[in-house]
Amino acid sequence: MNNEIYDIAIIGGGPAGMFSAYYASLRKLKVALIESLPNLGGQPQTLYAQKEIYDVAALPKVSGTELVDQITEQMKLMPCDQFLGTSVTNIEENDGNWKITTDKQTIVTKSIIIAIGNGAFKPRKLTFDYDPMIEENNLSYFVNDINDFKNKDVAIAGGGDSAVDWAIHINELAKSTSIIHRRNRYRAMESSVDSLNDSTVDQLNPYIIKGVSFNADDPNKVDILLKKIKSENMKTITVDKLLVNYGFVSDSKILRDWNLELEGPFIKVSQQMETNLPNVFAIGDIATYPGKLQLIATAFAEGPTAVTKSLRNIYPDRDYFEHSTSMFS
Numbered sequence: 375m376n377n378e379i380y381d382i383a384i385i386g387g388g389p390a391g392m393f394s395a396y397y398a399s400l401r402k403l404k405v406a407l408i409e410s411l412p413n414l415g416g417q418p419q420t421l422y423a424q425k426e427i428y429d430v431a432a433l434p435k436v437s438g439t440e441l442v443d444q445i446t447e448q449m450k451l452m453p454c455d456q457f458l459g460t461s462v463t464n465i466e467e468n469d470g471n472w473k474i475t476t477d478k479q480t481i482v483t484k485s486i487i488i489a490i491g492n493g494a495f496k497p498r499k500l501t502f503d504y505d506p507m508i509e510e511n512n513l514s515y516f517v518n519d520i521n522d523f524k525n526k527d528v529a530i531a532g533g534g535d536s537a538v539d540w541a542i543h544i545n546e547l548a549k550s551t552s553i554i555h556r557r558n559r560y561r562a563m564e565s566s567v568d569s570l571n572d573s574t575v576d577q578l579n580p581y582i583i584k585g586v587s588f589n590a591d592d593p594n595k596v597d598i599l600l601k602k603i604k605s606e607n608m609k610t611i612t613v614d615k616l617l618v619n620y621g622f623v624s625d626s627k628i629l630r631d632w633n634l635e636l637e638g639p640f641i642k643v644s645q646q647m648e649t650n651l652p653n654v655f656a657i658g659d660i661a662t663y664p665g666k667l668q669l670i671a672t673a674f675a676e677g678p679t680a681v682t683k684s685l686r687n688i689y690p691d692r693d694y695f696e697h698s699t700s701m702f703s
Contacts, residue, residue: 378455379482380406382684383474385462386489388416389670390658392445394487394677399452401685406481407454408474410461410496413518415442417491418670429671441670457481465632465654472653485653485684487677488629488641490660498620504586512596513586513616523548523615529598530554531583532619538562538570540617545575552576552611554583556603584608586616629660637662647680653687655680 382398384391387409395407409416418427418438427436436444457476464475465486474481497515504513514522517540528548530541533555539562545551553570558579560567570577578600585599589612596616600609635642635650640662647655657676659668666672685692 378404378406379471380404380455380484381688382406382485382487382681383408383472383481383483384487384489385474386416386491386658386660387411387414387456387458388489388491388658389418389441389445390491390673390677391416391487391489392442392449393674394489394657394681395454396445396449396452397678398681398684399449399454401681403681403685405454406457406483408457408460408462408476408481410459412459412516414446414456414458415439418442427670429669430674431671463628467652484688486655487647487680487684488634488649488654488656488660489658489673489677492639492659497618497622500583500586500618502585505588508586508588508596511594512588512614513618515618517617520544520547523617525549526614527595527612528552528615528617529578529611529613530617530619532621533557533560533562534619534621535562535566536621537617537619538566540619541575542566542569542573544617545573549614550576552578552613554578554581554598554600556580556582578611580604581609645679646683647676648683653684655684 381403383406384395385408387407391407392414395405398405418441427438427441430436430441461477462474463477466473472483472486474483499515520543523544524547526548527550528544529552530537531554537553538560541551541553553575580603581600582603583598584601587597589595589597595612595614598611598613598616600611629636629641641649641656641660643649643656643661643663645663647657647661649656657680658673661676
């Protein structure tokens with residue numbers, strides 16, 4: 375068990391949670407940022423890393439990765455404790471604080487901000503059994519560092535925005551790149567498909583993956599067994615890296631177990647982002663209230679609102695300075 379008692383624990387490490395952690399640290403609060411995925415960034419980083427976002431103030435356009443990179447740099451000014459690859463299983467009141475149970479440890483905090491987007495999500499994995507050691511070096515469901523694919527033979531499985539985007543960008547530094555999709559048409563933006571068609575990416579359509587195993591001649595490589603749709607034709611390709619982008623499964627059912635008041639799959643909040651539980655707040659896509667807009671820009675405003683209300687609840691006698699110019703003076 376972590377012996378720290380935090381002022382605020384933020385559940386969810388997407389842009390909303392990241393900026394809230396930064397802002398709370400800016401307000402001199404002790405912050406824990408908890409994210410179930412192995413890295414920060416949430417859905418913009420994981421689902422549309424290279425897609426351009428047009429509704430963030432002062433940025434004419436920015437990709438998911440660029441946005442997350444910028445917030446990461448911002449957070450370095452005001453660091454907080456980060457718990458990555460950590461899934462929250464329960465929250466419960468404990469002696470005036472909140473005890474957060476995770477799959478790794480217990481975290482105690484005075485208040486909680488829930489910023490889990492559309493719910494905790496996990497990648498759709500390959501549906502057949504394969505040697506788990508393959509995931510050590512050859513198979514991945516996330517891109518943690520694009521340079522891992524540099525000068526490698528790479529295959530990307532999937533036909534959505536994420537798969538197509540990664541195929542295009544990985545191809546710029548890989549030795550060779552293939553994309554494997556079960557259909558002849560992709561489920562990606564037209565401009566991205568045009569870029570894919572103009573690239574040197576080898577398009578293996580319509581094929582599905584039937585097996586993955588270590589290559590007999592070179593154990594550092596893997597063989598991917600492919601079957602053509604509506605055919606008995608089989609083929610095998612050998613690569614250094616396989617990136618599977620079959621999408622993600624989200625789940626917000628756990629919120630009901632936490633006794634939160636919901637409206638459909640969303641958490642009902644007040645104008646100050648308060649839930650029905652004391653000192654528990656919700657922001658971003660998971661929160662709902664009259665007139666709510668599902669925008670990243672909206673979430674960036676909701677975070678400071680929740681932080682400020684939390685601060686006033688837990689430290690009612692503290693002086694308040696609302697502007698960053700005052701905080702740094």
